[in-house]
Amino acid sequence: MNRRLVFLILLVFLxxxxxxGLFTGGMQLxxxxxxxxxxHSGSDGIAGTLVWELRIPRIFTAGVVGSALAACGVVxxxxxxxxxxEPYTLGVSGGGSLGAVIAILLGIxxxxxxxxxxxxxxxxxxxxxxxxxxKGFSNSMLILAGxxxxxxxxxxxxxxxxxxxxxxxxxxxxxLMGSLSAPPAGSVKMLLMxxxxxxxxxFFARDLNLLSLGDEHSYYLGLDAKRxxxxxxxxxxxITGVCVALSGIIAxxxxxxxxxxxxxxxxxxxxxxxxxxxxGGGFLILSDTLSQIIIRPxxxxxxxxxxxxxxxxxVIYLLKARPAEVS
Amino acid sequence: xDLLSVQHITAGYERKSVIRxxxxxxxxxxxxxxxxxxxxGKTTLFRTIGRVLQPMDGKILYRGRDLAGIPRREFARxxxxxxxxxSAPPPFTVEEFVSLGRYPxxxxxxxxxxxxRxIIAENLNLLSLEGFSDRKVxxxxxxxxxxxxxxxxxxxxxxxxxMDEPTAHLDxxxxxxxxxxxxxxxxxxxxxxxxxxxxxNLAGAYCDRVLIMKGGExxxxxTPGSVLTRETxxxxxxxxxxxxxxxxxxxxxxxxxxxxxxxxxATGE
Numbered sequence: 056m057n058r059r060l061v062f063l064i065l066l067v068f069l070x071x072x073x074x075x076g077l078f079t080g081g082m083q084l085x086x087x088x089x090x091x092x093x094x095h096s097g098s099d100g101i102a103g104t105l106v107w108e109l110r111i112p113r114i115f116t117a118g119v120v121g122s123a124l125a126a127c128g129v130v131x132x133x134x135x136x137x138x139x140x141e142p143y144t145l146g147v148s149g150g151g152s153l154g155a156v157i158a159i160l161l162g163i164x165x166x167x168x169x170x171x172x173x174x175x176x177x178x179x180x181x182x183x184x185x186x187x188x189x190k191g192f193s194n195s196m197l198i199l200a201g202x203x204x205x206x207x208x209x210x211x212x213x214x215x216x217x218x219x220x221x222x223x224x225x226x227x228x229x230x231l232m233g234s235l236s237a238p239p240a241g242s243v244k245m246l247l248m249x250x251x252x253x254x255x256x257x258f259f260a261r262d263l264n265l266l267s268l269g270d271e272h273s274y275y276l277g278l279d280a281k282r283x284x285x286x287x288x289x290x291x292x293x294i295t296g297v298c299v300a301l302s303g304i305i306a307x308x309x310x311x312x313x314x315x316x317x318x319x320x321x322x323x324x325x326x327x328x329x330x331x332x333x334x335g336g337g338f339l340i341l342s343d344t345l346s347q348i349i350i351r352p353x354x355x356x357x358x359x360x361x362x363x364x365x366x367x368x369x370v371i372y373l374l375k376a377r378p379a380e381v382s
Numbered sequence: 383x384d385l386l387s388v389q390h391i392t393a394g395y396e397r398k399s400v401i402r403x404x405x406x407x408x409x410x411x412x413x414x415x416x417x418x419x420x421x422x423g424k425t426t427l428f429r430t431i432g433r434v435l436q437p438m439d440g441k442i443l444y445r446g447r448d449l450a451g452i453p454r455r456e457f458a459r460x461x462x463x464x465x466x467x468x469s470a471p472p473p474f475t476v477e478e479f480v481s482l483g484r485y486p487x488x489x490x491x492x493x494x495x496x497x498x499r500x501i502i503a504e505n506l507n508l509l510s511l512e513g514f515s516d517r518k519v520x521x522x523x524x525x526x527x528x529x530x531x532x533x534x535x536x537x538x539x540x541x542x543x544x545m546d547e548p549t550a551h552l553d554x555x556x557x558x559x560x561x562x563x564x565x566x567x568x569x570x571x572x573x574x575x576x577x578x579x580x581x582x583n584l585a586g587a588y589c590d591r592v593l594i595m596k597g598g599e600x601x602x603x604x605t606p607g608s609v610l611t612r613e614t615x616x617x618x619x620x621x622x623x624x625x626x627x628x629x630x631x632x633x634x635x636x637x638x639x640x641x642x643x644x645x646x647x648a649t650g651e
Contacts, residue, residue, distance in 0.1 A: 133472075136472075258490065258491065261482075261485060261490065264474075264478075264482055265482060265485060267472045268471065268472070268482070271429075271434050271465060272465060274432075274433070274434050274454070275432055275434075275458065275462070275463035275465065276458055276482055276483065276485050276486065276534075276538075277454050277455040277457065277458030277459070277485055277486035278454070278485070279454055317473070321473065321474070321475060321478070321518075322472045322473045322474045322478070323474065323475075323478050
């Protein structure tokens with residue numbers, strides 16, 4: 056398919072999802088009121104609060120988190136040369152969960168909780184990348200270290216569950232499923248910190264193209280594979296850490312979106328990364344909107360939606376795709 | 383001065399040396415073959431010259447300059463390395479895949495120029511890959527993939543081409559075509575070639591010089607006529623052979639003497 060066309064279609068998808076998210080949600084208001092509130096940002100009243108303090112920040116967060124997870128998924132799949140790789144493969148989610156569960160246990164919430172969670176992410180990134188750097192950043196070492204750290208952290212989380220009260224366990228589990236419903240105040244600032252790193256990823260398209268051939272081959276083509284890998288793995292892991300800290304562990308976006316987009320654009324990262332960002336952002340905004348209206352007035356964790364939709368899509372995609380296109 | 387001068391190189395993995403005290407030179411515009419049994423250290427030598435492996439001792443000079451001091455991208459503009467390509471490549475199209483060979487010549491954000499595209503098209507034609515541009519490399523046969531990888535190396539426009547078993551998966555038509563191409567690039571375009579081959583007769587036919595490795599060391603080197611002798615081959619490969627001369631080219635030709643087919647089978651049906 057023509058790449059410009061794919062880009063345009065996905066851009067329209069993102070904007071349409073954002074519009075849908077603006078007009079529908081947990082609370083129903085007539086479209087006219089929402090439009091009025093949108094163009095009079097100073098206006099008081101329910102519509103103004105709803106649009107400017109709830110829906111727009113939420114759409115923005117969902118869009119950035121979705122884009123970031125999808126872009127990081129592309130990065131991890133290219134570098135690790137593994138179609139199953141995703142942003143959580145290096146154990147970022149394990150450290151994040153532990154941080155979040157500890158925060159919940161201590162009764163900490165809001166921005167401090169996000170920061171403790173992010174610290175947990177950084178801890179696992181540090182251990183995994185540190186261990187792998189001792190072995191020349193080989194892919195098998197990275198993947199193994201990531202899996203081991205995930206297991207270690209989730210064992211500690213299980214231990215905490217075993218001794219914690221059921222209320223704490225329940226709110227921890229809800230957090231672990233991922234939700235955009237209550238991004239802590241100040242979270243936008245954290246997102247803005249991750250944004251430059253995320254927006255730098257498209258500029259590494261060629262490095263990713265080369266790295267996807269394998270370290271040795273990319274070396275022969277003039278790439279300093281180790282340096283490029285270090286920057287990209289560190290950058291993508293930190294972005295993922297910010298996403299985890301703000302919205303929990305949102306399943307499947309980072310795994311499914313890159314595969315779906317690759318089916319449309321091909322493997323060239325010059326189009327794969329920007330298109331995945333658009334698709335991931337649009338998909339998460341849409342999923343988040345669905346999570347608010349399916350069992351209204353209650354809200355589902357968005358991870359439930361992304362997991363179900365993503366899982367179904369993936370099965371269909373895998374059954375339809377020719378073997379050569381899957382990897 | 384030679385293009386490449388390998389001086390007393392010792393290299394290997396995890397402090398264990400695989401090749402020891404290797405010394406040889408590759409003259410400008412020559413085709414030099416490296417042959418030797420499995421495990422002789424050919425690929426280790428290849429990877430050391432390709433700089434993915436640090437030598438433990440000795441040095442390699444490129445036009446008299448220490449190879450280790452050449453920046454990576456500059457190196458990739460001078461030397462193209464065609465590794466044995468085993469792993470499944472990502473689903474690039476052939477054109478995308480080959481264009482990655484232009485990376486050392488392009489800035490980070492500059493798109494492919496008209497010149498880049500011409501070079502790519504020209505090399506696809508040279509390897510009879512015209513019409514393959516939009517095919518996925520992940521769906522190619524082993525032999526097609528091997529030619530695509532070679533095309534990627536050629537669009538680097540190198541002075542020195544290193545190839546590790548480039549003809550392993552090729553049928554006889556493409557084997558001859560690829561080696562003819564490499565030979566003519568060397569004689570007409572001034573390319574210098576260092577090539578690992580398993581087929582002794584192809585090495586004899588195409589190489590100006592042959593280096594025989596055994597047990598991590600240089601066993602002997604010289605022109606095919608002086609090196610590919612019955613004594614040497616039997617000593618290195620422990621296989622009985624007879625060596626004749628091609629009646630037209632006068633290059634050595636090796637006849638293998640398998641146990642089967644010597645008696646009853648030879649009388650045939």
